[in-house]
Amino acid sequence: MFVLLVVCLAISYAFCDISxxxxxxxxxxKDKFLQMQTIVTKQENRIAYLEETVLRQNTEILNLNVEVSRLRPKIRTLEQSLYSLKNILRRKTSPNPRNMVKCVTKPDIKQDHVPNSVHRREIGKGKRILLQGTPTVNSPIGFYAFLSQNENNPGIHHTIIFDVKMTNVGDGYNSFSGMFTAPKDGLYAFAVSIIMIHEYASYELVKNNAVQGSLFVDAEHSGEWRSSSMTVVLSMFHGDVVFVRTSSSFTPHGSVHSSEDGRSSFAGWLIQ
Structure with missing residues (x-):
């Protein structure tokens, strides 16, 4: 009996020790689990903060892109205005060719000892003589230029530079800038023709920084070439500039086509 009691006590002690x-x-x-739970909670908070930061940055980037798109046309307009102002300033500060004259004065010869025929020739020499190369008032002015190749995917507010000058009487058209500068005051006519294939866009004729006319080429669903043209008559002062660009408000879709089979072109001439 005593032995059984000892065995029971031993078993009870062992179970107590295991418990x-x-x-x-x-x-x-349990402590480890609580620590891990704390760490996971902190990480979840950190991830939520980072996600919020990324979302905010994406929104800021989108707003900046919108702002850049909004400012780009204004910058281009300011650049064109600056170019026009430079032309006006150059016109104001440079001497007018019409006033660049030289006088040939007659020699100091006593009239009493000179025959009448010689005297008349000397008086004629004293008249004002225009410098060589100065254009006359009725000099013709006109230009015609076209694109040597396609203008691929121009963006909004993009100047079309017709780089091949076929005619440039009066030297008013610049094939590097695509701009015509009026050599003198007068009434001018301008013609624009644009070709596109399977695409569409709007184009503007601009004088200085003001749109004077527009055209739209719609070849999206035609399955063929389409062209549009416009003719504009403008009153211009010496130094005013005219050029062609894509629309300032409509995003173009596609390229301006120009090849031996059909040329996109720009022309202008003085009416009077």
């Missing part, structure tokens, strides 16, 4: 060990291990695991 204490299990409780200690459970407590340790």
């Amino acid at each position: 204490v060990a299990q409780e200690s291990e459970i407590s340790f695991l």
